[in-house]
Amino acid sequence: MQSFEVSAPGKVLWIGSYSVVFGGISHVIAIDKRVRCRCEESERLEFITSYGNFSEGQNELIDSVLNEVRTIYDIPRLRVYLINDPAFQIDGKKTGLGSSSAGTVALTACLSYAVTGKFDVDLVYKLSQRANYRRQKGIGSGFDIAAATYGSVIYRRYNDINKVDSVVERLDIPQNIQILLGFTGRSASTVNLVRRFEDTKNNPRFKELMSEIEIDNEIAIKLLRLGKIDAAVPHIKLARQNLNLLSKEVVGVEIETEEDRKLMSLAEKNGALISLMPGAGGGDLILALGENLARVKETWERMSIRTINVKQDEGVKIEARS
Numbered sequence: 001m002q003s004f005e006v007s008a009p010g011k012v013l014w015i016g017s018y019s020v021v022f023g024g025i026s027h028v029i030a031i032d033k034r035v036r037c038r039c040e041e042s043e044r045l046e047f048i049t050s051y052g053n054f055s056e057g058q059n060e061l062i063d064s065v066l067n068e069v070r071t072i073y074d075i076p077r078l079r080v081y082l083i084n085d086p087a088f089q090i091d092g093k094k095t096g097l098g099s100s101s102a103g104t105v106a107l108t109a110c111l112s113y114a115v116t117g118k119f120d121v122d123l124v125y126k127l128s129q130r131a132n133y134r135r136q137k138g139i140g141s142g143f144d145i146a147a148a149t150y151g152s153v154i155y156r157r158y159n160d161i162n163k164v165d166s167v168v169e170r171l172d173i174p175q176n177i178q179i180l181l182g183f184t185g186r187s188a189s190t191v192n193l194v195r196r197f198e199d200t201k202n203n204p205r206f207k208e209l210m211s212e213i214e215i216d217n218e219i220a221i222k223l224l225r226l227g228k229i230d231a232a233v234p235h236i237k238l239a240r241q242n243l244n245l246l247s248k249e250v251v252g253v254e255i256e257t258e259e260d261r262k263l264m265s266l267a268e269k270n271g272a273l274i275s276l277m278p279g280a281g282g283g284d285l286i287l288a289l290g291e292n293l294a295r296v297k298e299t300w301e302r303m304s305i306r307t308i309n310v311k312q313d314e315g316v317k318i319e320a321r322s
Helices: 060-069 099-116 121-135 143-150 190-199 204-225 229-251 258-269 294-302
Strands: 004-015 026-041 046-049 052-055 078-084 153-156 167-170 178-183 274-276 285-290 306-310 317-321
Touching: 004 099, 004 143, 004 204, 004 229, 004 285, 026 099, 026 143, 026 204, 026 306, 060 099, 060 121, 078 099, 099 121, 099 143, 121 143, 143 153, 143 167, 178 294, 190 229, 204 229, 229 274, 258 274, 258 285, 258 294, 285 294, 294 306
Parallel strands: 046 078
Antiparallel strands: 004 026, 004 317, 026 078, 026 153, 046 052, 153 167, 178 285, 178 306, 274 285
16 A cells, blocks of 8 residues: 555634624634545554554544445545544643544544545535534534645535535635734633524524624625725624624533633734634634734743644645655
8 A cells, every 4th residue: 555644634723703603704724734644454443543553433523423434435444543643632622723623634634545545625524524423413504624635715504514515715814913812721611602603593682692693794895805804803803792692601511711811912912913713612722923022922822831832734735745
């Protein structure tokens, strides 16, 4: 078998938190913390991962990918290595950078390439979205799979998972913008938080606020397309304000604490263009974007926040062939 390695990036969702689940527009940044996958011939199908060694039937993520890939290909006996960047976990806690989605895409791409010798990114995307959907039992939107496949994208979720009729448009943030993440030491349950939102989606006030959020997110992304990130920021902040109002008043959960807000405010006072809680919020990560984030890093670290320097990165790719 030809030797090769496939990798897929983690992600940061900074526009469209929660609203993307309900069909809203979003923008997600692919980052340089990657899951790497390679395989070799073996006497049986086995998986060596960052979380332990598994056979078929022992790991939901692996099984979801195997089931989808087998709708098209027969999978031979292989030893598969699926290894996460250390930044996906700190002190035994997941950091919320999308290791499951990156792992799903990397594994799907690796198995497909091992069988066919071809790298069909669009097919990898569809298979990965279906595997992810079934593993999560329909909860979520798939933005993380889109970023793991294509890189930084504008994303709107699919209506039909069998067709995977999502809207995906490549769009990087400007190259002069630095990305800094702060890990609070808490881990949030994205699925549980999204389920709480799902339970209240028919409330008229929920629909009203989601409509307001969508208006500002649409404007922000139009400005991003023009490279005007400074002009997009006020609209992103307005959308976040309405999201916090919605989560507190209608859903009955707080996705930001007073301590989180203090950290974000300090970031913006020390050079960040914007600071927010990406994705589902709930406490694990705080994001800062700006042209020079050295003072933000110093400030957060003085407050015992673990910082993670990341860079924007490309989607799934073959790293090495021989």
